[in-house]
Amino acid sequence: MQNKKLVIVAHPNIKNSKVNKRWIEELNKYPEEIVVHELYSRYPNGEFDIKYEQTMLEKYDTIIFQFPIYWFNCPPLLKKWFDDVFTYGWAYGASG
Numbered sequence: 001m002q003n004k005k006l007v008i009v010a011h012p013n014i015k016n017s018k019v020n021k022r023w024i025e026e027l028n029k030y031p032e033e034i035v036v037h038e039l040y041s042r043y044p045n046g047e048f049d050i051k052y053e054q055t056m057l058e059k060y061d062t063i064i065f066q067f068p069i070y071w072f073n074c075p076p077l078l079k080k081w082f083d084d085v086f087t088y089g090w091a092y093g094a095s096g
Contacts, residue, residue: 010078
């Protein structure tokens with residue numbers, strides 16, 4: 001495991017978000033400590049590379065999720081990411 005932190009950003013309109021956009025700009029100044037992973041820019045079509053995502057999550061001991069709250073929930077792409085990436089046998093339940 002690395003000491004780096006993984007920040008998963010799920011903001012569907014980051015270009016128009018003053019606070020979140022600025023926060024990401026600041027985090028990107030510290031690449032030796034923080035990796036920023038922007039879901040909406042990496043997966044604009046909503047089709048995830050599941051193995052890549054799982055492998056990346058396994059590399060970090062600290063994972064931070066940053067997203068706007070919609071009616072007490074996360075944006076649709078982040079919900080889909082949780083459903084697709086946190087699979088039975090990998091994230092929970094019996095393996096193999």
